[in-house]
Amino acid sequence: MKLFVPKKAATVLSIFIFIIAVGASAFRNDAPVKQITFSTINRDSVASVQAFETVYKTLMSPRCMNCHPAGDVPLQGDDSHLHAMGPKRGLDGKGVYAMKCSNCHQETNIAGLHMPPGNPEWHLPPAAMKMVFQGKSAHELAKQLVDKKQNGNKDIKKLIEHADDGLVLAGWDPGEGRTLPPVTHAEFKKAWITWLQSGAYAPKK
Amino acid sequence: MAKITLNINKKDYPLEADPQMPLLWAIRDLADLKGTKYGCGVAQCGACVVHLDGEAVRSCVTKVSRAAGKKVVTIEGLSETNSHPVQKAWQEIDVPQCGYCHSGQIMSAAVLLREKPNPTDQDIDDAMAGNICRCGTYLRIREAIHMAAEMQKKTGTKG
Numbered sequence: 001m002k003l004f005v006p007k008k009a010a011t012v013l014s015i016f017i018f019i020i021a022v023g024a025s026a027f028r029n030d031a032p033v034k035q036i037t038f039s040t041i042n043r044d045s046v047a048s049v050q051a052f053e054t055v056y057k058t059l060m061s062p063r064c065m066n067c068h069p070a071g072d073v074p075l076q077g078d079d080s081h082l083h084a085m086g087p088k089r090g091l092d093g094k095g096v097y098a099m100k101c102s103n104c105h106q107e108t109n110i111a112g113l114h115m116p117p118g119n120p121e122w123h124l125p126p127a128a129m130k131m132v133f134q135g136k137s138a139h140e141l142a143k144q145l146v147d148k149k150q151n152g153n154k155d156i157k158k159l160i161e162h163a164d165d166g167l168v169l170a171g172w173d174p175g176e177g178r179t180l181p182p183v184t185h186a187e188f189k190k191a192w193i194t195w196l197q198s199g200a201y202a203p204k205k
Numbered sequence: 206m207a208k209i210t211l212n213i214n215k216k217d218y219p220l221e222a223d224p225q226m227p228l229l230w231a232i233r234d235l236a237d238l239k240g241t242k243y244g245c246g247v248a249q250c251g252a253c254v255v256h257l258d259g260e261a262v263r264s265c266v267t268k269v270s271r272a273a274g275k276k277v278v279t280i281e282g283l284s285e286t287n288s289h290p291v292q293k294a295w296q297e298i299d300v301p302q303c304g305y306c307h308s309g310q311i312m313s314a315a316v317l318l319r320e321k322p323n324p325t326d327q328d329i330d331d332a333m334a335g336n337i338c339r340c341g342t343y344l345r346i347r348e349a350i351h352m353a354a355e356m357q358k359k360t361g362t363k364g
């Protein structure tokens with residue numbers, strides 16, 4: 001088929017299109033983590049990745065990461081050392097034998113410096129869905145958080161709801177002698193929802 | 206102060222106590238059962254372990270209100286004649302040194318053997334790592350738990 005475009009103009013046009021394509025792809029940090037079908041998704045990779053910065057620094061703070069260890073023993077303290085006595089996750093995440101979480105962790109925090117913090121649901125993620133935070137890069141964590149195979153089959157709606165889970169909230173009521181996460185729960189929740197609703201893009205690294 | 210009835214070793218104890226009082230205080234001072242020991246008071250040693258509806262809770266950090274309406278079993282109530290396999294094995298091997306930690310050790314071991322009748326060394330470590338023994342009787346504890354498992358198998362007695 002004959003194209004009625006002068007040769008020179010066609011060359012300029014194709015260079016122009018090429019530049020736009022390259023430029024646009026530079027703004028995409030990564031392919032979307034997952035194909036998301038949720039009515040309020042407004043894809044925006046820049047806003048998404050930016051929001052994830054806040055999410056990541058919160059989740060990697062000791063109040064969140066200590067119960068998302070790489071191994072089967074939870075972490076303790078602001079330096080995230082292995083939990084004294086080495087309690088183990090167990091299948092349901094609630095400990096094993098004489099070392100179940102609720103044997104020490106009560107329904108509420110116990111008064112006093114570094115006393116066991118409490119919550120009625122105190123547990124680690126279960127063995128079948130470990131949801132490890134410790135040691136994960138921002139890229140790895142973002143991908144893992146929205147991967148239904150790794151997140152307990154949670155869709156975006158369930159993930160958003162999870163921001164108000166009792167044990168998530170407990171991170172902001174850590175008991176005496178423990179630092180708070182780096183942002184308030186409201187700031188975290190806002191960033192979490194922004195990240196998810198703008199496409200849950202994973203940072204490059 | 207509140208009226209709280211504790212069921213300890215199958216017996217009801219009507220008590221007057223602050224609901225925040227540690228269960229250990231109520232057991233030792235109000236119910237006058239002195240077998241359960243106070244070691245650290247901060248859930249770090251295991252000397253105060255009792256069974257609360259079958260779980261090996263640390264009574265020094267458990268509020269007495271949590272035990273209301275539940276069944277508490279202390280070392281005095283583990284068996285009527287010191288005949289629980291763990292107690293028998295403990296006597297047979299002569300496990301204790303000073304003995305201070307052993308009410309807690311025995312109560313923890315009993316939960317282990319109920320949930321895992323044939324524990325491996327790893328299971329024993331996983332279950333008992335929170336029970337500290339200042340005298341270092343750990344090797345005898347391990348041996349006694351294996352022996353108790355054998356006894357349990359023969360007699361069919363479960364903790």
Ligand code: FES
Nearest residue numbers: 244245246251265
């Ligand atoms: S006295 Fe309760 S754990 Fe030490």
Ligand code: FES
Nearest residue numbers: 304306338339340
């Ligand atoms: S026998 Fe002395 S503390 Fe264990």
